[in-house]
Amino acid sequence: MDDTPPSTNLRSSAKTRRALAEERHAMSSSSPSSPYPPSTATTGSLVPTRRNSPFLPTPLETAILALFPALLAFGTLFSVLSPQVRRAEFDPTTQSHAQHPDEAPGYFARKDNLLNVFFVKRGWFWTTVAFAAFVLTHPTFRGGRGAGGGSSPKRFVTACTRWALITGAWFAATQWCFGPPLIDRHFMLTGGRCEVVLQEARELEKAAALDTGHVLSALACKSAGGAWKGGHDISGHVFMLVLSSGFLLSEVGWVYWRHRGRRDDRSIVMHDRAVKGAGVEADSTTERTGGRPEDALALGGKAVAVVVGLNCWMLLMTAIYFHTWFEKVTGLVASAIALYAVYILPRFVPALRQIVGLPGA
Numbered sequence: 195m196d197d198t199p200p201s202t203n204l205r206s207s208a209k210t211r212r213a214l215a216e217e218r219h220a221m222s223s224s225s226p227s228s229p230y231p232p233s234t235a236t237t238g239s240l241v242p243t244r245r246n247s248p249f250l251p252t253p254l255e256t257a258i259l260a261l262f263p264a265l266l267a268f269g270t271l272f273s274v275l276s277p278q279v280r281r282a283e284f285d286p287t288t289q290s291h292a293q294h295p296d297e298a299p300g301y302f303a304r305k306d307n308l309l310n311v312f313f314v315k316r317g318w319f320w321t322t323v324a325f326a327a328f329v330l331t332h333p334t335f336r337g338g339r340g341a342g343g344g345s346s347p348k349r350f351v352t353a354c355t356r357w358a359l360i361t362g363a364w365f366a367a368t369q370w371c372f373g374p375p376l377i378d379r380h381f382m383l384t385g386g387r388c389e390v391v392l393q394e395a396r397e398l399e400k401a402a403a404l405d406t407g408h409v410l411s412a413l414a415c416k417s418a419g420g421a422w423k424g425g426h427d428i429s430g431h432v433f434m435l436v437l438s439s440g441f442l443l444s445e446v447g448w449v450y451w452r453h454r455g456r457r458d459d460r461s462i463v464m465h466d467r468a469v470k471g472a473g474v475e476a477d478s479t480t481e482r483t484g485g486r487p488e489d490a491l492a493l494g495g496k497a498v499a500v501v502v503g504l505n506c507w508m509l510l511m512t513a514i515y516f517h518t519w520f521e522k523v524t525g526l527v528a529s530a531i532a533l534y535a536v537y538i539l540p541r542f543v544p545a546l547r548q549i550v551g552l553p554g555a
């Protein structure tokens with residue numbers, strides 16, 4: 195919501211008409227299941243408005259985030275229906291089809307495809323590069339005051355804080371979490387182990403010493419020539435690709451949206467439990483530049499678009515050629531939990547919001 199009274203915010207009748215149109219839009223697009231009654235408290239308008247729930251993504255966010263389950267569902271369905279994919283044998287231990295160029299059902303079914311090797315396997319590096327390009331080139335973060343008037347240093351610091359939190363989630367889930375990463379711990383908790391190493395150890399009569407408990411990560415197991423099998427193997431690719439895209443879209447999306455002067459319909463819970471529009475906490479001179487879309491995205495926003503596009507393509511390839519459908523769903527759920535904690539939780543926990551902020555606000 196635009197939280198500034200129309201009399202102080204809108205100077206021309208054209209702008210007044212636009213504000214009224216936005217109010218009408220707020221009425222029609224708000225969630226009917228919103229737990230909060232219609233409110234006029236923060237708009238200064240006599241037109242009653244309903245807010246979106248602060249506990250859930252806004253309708254626009256939901257529509258954009260629905261792209262990820264849609265890609266996974268489409269890819270999984272495609273793999274079931276495509277005769278070429280069905281013909282190729284699938285090895286559940288390696289989570290992949292035959293890898294030889296003559297046998298693989300497609301170039302992207304091979305783990306050594308260039309995008310996998312240079313883009314996904316270095317995925318967090320590219321995510322960080324795109325994010326850095328965005329915060330360094332977009333006017334919202336530049337100088338003492340952003341182009342829209344917001345406090346640039348604070349926006350920069352909170353954006354970097356959110357990057358650190360999301361990076362921590364990626365790191366803990368896929369790289370290291372005081373020992374094996376969370377995905378590998380979950381694999382072992384669900385009965386997974388490093389089988390070949392165990393077998394070799396038995397042969398060497400060292401089974402007792404080399405218990406499976408000593409080979410605790412997928413990486414250690416594979417580099418020891420073992421087979422990481424038996425448990426539920428949450429897809430690391432799905433987790434990272436969705437986490438990276440959700441992070442970049444949330445960061446760029448709201449900045450772009452507000453920079454173009456569009457209505458911010460996020461709701462937040464205040465310290466006194468009142469529910470208001472996210473605009474109440476934005477700097478008084480909020481963005482209403484109405485500039486060209488290219489300017490609202492800046493160079494870094496275009497870099498982000500490239501990374502998100504490649505992420506989506508590789509997510510589709512993972513959906514078609516790798517893992518079981520359930521392992522892809524758990525990868526998606528794990529990334530959704532991290533995104534919820536960083537982007538939705540602060541909307542209804544004011545103390546957390548003071549630290550991590552809201553993108554674009």
Ligand SMILES: CCCCCCCC/C=C\CCCCCCCC(=O)SCCNC(=O)CCNC(=O)[C@H](O)C(C)(C)COP(=O)(O)O
Nearest residue numbers: 314315316317318319322361362365366368371430431434
């Ligand atoms: C409770 C939290 C405890 C842990 C807290 C740790 C906090 C540490 C925070 C940050 C760590 C610093 C990391 C900075 C990174 C910034 C620059 C980079 O990104 S360099 C790293 C480049 N590496 C990658 O991008 C690797 C990406 N690939 C993967 O993650 C995996 O290959 C995969 C998940 C995509 C697939 O897994 P695989 O097992 O199938 O290969």
Ligand SMILES: Nc1ncnc2c1ncn2[C@@H]1O[C@H](COP(=O)(O)O)[C@@H](OP(=O)(O)O)[C@H]1O
Nearest residue numbers: 289304305310428429430431432508511512516
């Ligand atoms: N889109 C994709 N392109 C190529 N390989 C992919 C892929 N998605 C998953 N894989 C591969 O499938 C295996 C399981 O992936 P994950 O658990 O990360 O989802 C990994 O194999 P490796 O670990 O042998 O590299 C990974 O590289």
